[in-house]
Amino acid sequence: MTTPVYENFINGHFLKNQTGDTFAVKNPATDEVIYHVEIADEFIQNAAIESAKQGFAAWSAMTPIERSRILLKAVAILRERNDELAKVEVLDTGKPWQEAECVDVETGADVIEYFAGLAPAQVGQQQMVGNDFYYTRKEPLGICAGIGAWNYPLQIACWKSGPALAAGNAVIFKPSEETPLGAIKLAEIFIEAGVPAGVFNVVQGAAEVGQWLTANPNIEKVSFTGEVGTGKKVMASAAGSLKDVTMELGGKSPLLVFDDADVSQAVSAAMLGNFYTQGEICTNCTRIYVHKNVYQQFIDELKTRTEQNIIAGDPMDPEVNLGALISKKHQELVLGYIDKGIQEGATLLTGGKALSPASAPNGYFVEPTVFVDCKDDMTIVKEEIFGPVMSVLVFDDEDDVIQRANDTHLGLAAGVFTKDIQRAHRVIHQLQAGICWINSYGNSPAEMPVGGYKQSGVGRENGIETLDHYTQTKSIYVGMSNIESPF
Numbered sequence: 001m002t003t004p005v006y007e008n009f010i011n012g013h014f015l016k017n018q019t020g021d022t023f024a025v026k027n028p029a030t031d032e033v034i035y036h037v038e039i040a041d042e043f044i045q046n047a048a049i050e051s052a053k054q055g056f057a058a059w060s061a062m063t064p065i066e067r068s069r070i071l072l073k074a075v076a077i078l079r080e081r082n083d084e085l086a087k088v089e090v091l092d093t094g095k096p097w098q099e100a101e102c103v104d105v106e107t108g109a110d111v112i113e114y115f116a117g118l119a120p121a122q123v124g125q126q127q128m129v130g131n132d133f134y135y136t137r138k139e140p141l142g143i144c145a146g147i148g149a150w151n152y153p154l155q156i157a158c159w160k161s162g163p164a165l166a167a168g169n170a171v172i173f174k175p176s177e178e179t180p181l182g183a184i185k186l187a188e189i190f191i192e193a194g195v196p197a198g199v200f201n202v203v204q205g206a207a208e209v210g211q212w213l214t215a216n217p218n219i220e221k222v223s224f225t226g227e228v229g230t231g232k233k234v235m236a237s238a239a240g241s242l243k244d245v246t247m248e249l250g251g252k253s254p255l256l257v258f259d260d261a262d263v264s265q266a267v268s269a270a271m272l273g274n275f276y277t278q279g280e281i282c283t284n285c286t287r288i289y290v291h292k293n294v295y296q297q298f299i300d301e302l303k304t305r306t307e308q309n310i311i312a313g314d315p316m317d318p319e320v321n322l323g324a325l326i327s328k329k330h331q332e333l334v335l336g337y338i339d340k341g342i343q344e345g346a347t348l349l350t351g352g353k354a355l356s357p358a359s360a361p362n363g364y365f366v367e368p369t370v371f372v373d374c375k376d377d378m379t380i381v382k383e384e385i386f387g388p389v390m391s392v393l394v395f396d397d398e399d400d401v402i403q404r405a406n407d408t409h410l411g412l413a414a415g416v417f418t419k420d421i422q423r424a425h426r427v428i429h430q431l432q433a434g435i436c437w438i439n440s441y442g443n444s445p446a447e448m449p450v451g452g453y454k455q456s457g458v459g460r461e462n463g464i465e466t467l468d469h470y471t472q473t474k475s476i477y478v479g480m481s482n483i484e485s486p487f
Ligand code: NDP
Pocket: 147, 148, 149, 150, 151, 152, 174, 175, 176, 177, 178, 205, 206, 207, 208, 209, 210, 211, 214, 225, 226, 227, 228, 230, 231, 233, 234, 247, 248, 249, 250, 251, 281, 282, 283, 384, 386, 412, 452, 456, 457
């Protein structure tokens, strides 16, 4: 059976490359090639820049309210096509349909809707200075590049294009090579909604195509989602032409469970923050610090619920709540971390092996895995695993656990479970993380800014401030009287 071949999406349509080079995309739940994609060669790269220049000229000349109206049409189409798009995400990523059906498309649409609404409300300032005055304009940056990870492909494309387009920029987006289709679907939807050709372009390929974007002098900003190590390369390359950057990187986030917490709720948060999307979420609370007084109760309930309530299998089955990891290579990496945990003396509470469910026997599954009796210096406690692997640690003292939670170069997210309202805020204010939850974990509405402290990121996505990150301020001084000049 022949599989489809997708071309790059440039200037409002699919464009064939000249080299004929393609790559294959597999369904992680079946290990089968589902389609091929053409790599963006030099011809495509040049065409993408020319297209984005033209797109920018047309789009930035529109009023914010005109742009907003068009983007809201795209939002409506995204919602209408929810199921079709969710299926694309399930087949590309291996995540469960029960998640994609209600989260991936919806949270992407929400962010475009949010920024479409904000765009017309963005204003400059004006101030009298003597008889003269100045005013400022918020102008778009020009061409912005988006580079996405594979865990939430469509959502990431929406989160990057929403504020960029609302502010009047053009975008060249490179999805991950593992999950290239969601961004193409979004590009088609933008055109259908009336976004001018050239405003949102999709280039395909692996690191080389990303590198080209980060180095290209026509591009004013790079918004990147991916690993810390790649983020450093992207930032270094972007520095060559002093591009603005937004970096959404990895994490190793702590969840602190105090002895007055609702333990069942804390277990729910821990499971959501480690097993949702089979653990492939950047904000996951992979270090769970539990107070010694509730430690046993916590791990007993965690073991029971993990063993009884998780259903792995064909991700399109609506009953399935644990999908396949993105690739064989990633499955091996995650299993390697599990071996390391065992070697370094952590106790396996449950899980620990590859899985081969009857309904998806060739998929890259890993059992939901919980390590207990973990120590702070173990590899599994220090490094991001990006799979369904939770490390549980015990603590006794508030100040001590804060210090332990902060003892990492990462700072993406953190959470606290306690019924003591003062402790909740006191502790969370001391945690070095950009995205924090109290008696909750993982929710990320469009209104709330998200981004990392320390090496987990630079800049923010979502929330009001993000629109500013896609504009530059022009100051205009207006003389109201004759110039006083010594010449
Ligand atoms: P990678 O860093 O491997 O890749 C991210 C993107 O960058 C991909 O499109 C990749 O292309 C591309 N890329 C790779 N090398 C370069 C380069 N030198 N220059 C420019 N682009 C490059 O991340 P993953 O895709 O593996 O995603 C998982 C990571 O993403 C985790 O660390 C996770 O924590 C993080 N993440 C962070 C989020 C946040 O909001 N903070 C959200 C989601 C994920 P290709 O893959 O095609 O090779």
